[in-house]
Amino acid sequence: AQSVSQHNHHVILSEAASLELGCNYSYGGTVNLFWYVQYPGQHLQLLLKYFSGDPLVKGIKGFEAEFIKSKFSFNLRKPSVQWSDTAEYFCAANRDDKIIFGKGTRLHILP
Amino acid sequence: EAGVAQSPRYKIIEKRQSVAFWCNPISGHATLYWYQQILGQGPKLLIQFQNNGVVDDSQLPKDRFSAERLKGVDSTLKIQPAKLEDSAVYLCASSYERGRHNEQFFGPGTRLTVL
Numbered sequence: 001a002q003s004v005s006q007h008n009h010h011v012i013l014s015e016a017a018s019l020e021l022g023c024n025y026s027y028g029g030t031v032n033l034f035w036y037v038q039y040p041g042q043h044l045q046l047l048l049k050y051f052s053g054d055p056l057v058k059g060i061k062g063f064e065a066e067f068i069k070s071k072f073s074f075n076l077r078k079p080s081v082q083w084s085d086t087a088e089y090f091c092a093a094n095r096d097d098k099i100i101f102g103k104g105t106r107l108h109i110l111p
Numbered sequence: 112e113a114g115v116a117q118s119p120r121y122k123i124i125e126k127r128q129s130v131a132f133w134c135n136p137i138s139g140h141a142t143l144y145w146y147q148q149i150l151g152q153g154p155k156l157l158i159q160f161q162n163n164g165v166v167d168d169s170q171l172p173k174d175r176f177s178a179e180r181l182k183g184v185d186s187t188l189k190i191q192p193a194k195l196e197d198s199a200v201y202l203c204a205s206s207y208e209r210g211r212h213n214e215q216f217f218g219p220g221t222r223l224t225v226l
Contacts, residue, residue, distance in 0.1 A: 004153070009151075034214075036217075042219075043114075043115075043202075043217045043218060043219045043220065044154070044202070044204075044217040045217070046214055046215075049214065090153050090154070092153070097159075097166070097167075097209050098156070098167070099156065099215070100153075100156075101153030101154045101155070102153050103151065103152050103153050104151075104152070104153050
């Protein structure tokens with residue numbers, strides 16, 4: 001079955017630490033990949049997306065993600081996190097207009 | 112531009128009662144989605160509309176859930192009768208058109224608690 005897996009359910013980091021959140025998908029063929037973020041008390045919003053071309057995509061607020069086709073992965077990264085990055089992060093894959101979300105990673109940044 | 116609007120934001124009901132949620136998508140967006148997000152999980156698509164037609168309702172529990180988008184703009188999702196396991200956040204999203212390239216914009220959600 002098609003699925004999206006996020007490896008870490010809960011991550012705690014100190015400010016200025018580097019971040020990498022793992023995401024793997026089980027689709028074959030052409031797939032579009034997304035990272036969404038949900039800040040406390042706010043609705044889901046798009047961080048970044050990959051459709052084609054350069055596998056390293058840059059999003060808002062200094063986030064980036066790398067698509068590695070051979071590993072079916074789309075990991076999210078940020079070199080130096082801030083307290084304001086505390087949120088829940090969802091990886092999602094869209095194939096043939098069917099979007100599947102991962103279970104999410106709750107990120108807590110210590111000031 | 113105004114975002115996706117949903118109401119109510121919170122709802123508490125007892126099992127076997129009925130409940131309805133309303134969604135108004137971003138103006139001009141032809142595609143509308145309803146998701147169910149159970150605590151600790153990612154959103155799961157329940158139903159997708161293109162204008163006023165259903166594109167995908169394969170994961171909608173049709174024995175108790177129904178949804179409509181009569182005029183191709185706003186939409187309602189109904190649960191009748193509710194079960195304890197329906198406790199979740201119900202998210203509405205819209206996109207300009209169908210297709211995997213189109214970004215979905217999400218509303219704030221309705222948090223449903225079934226007692």
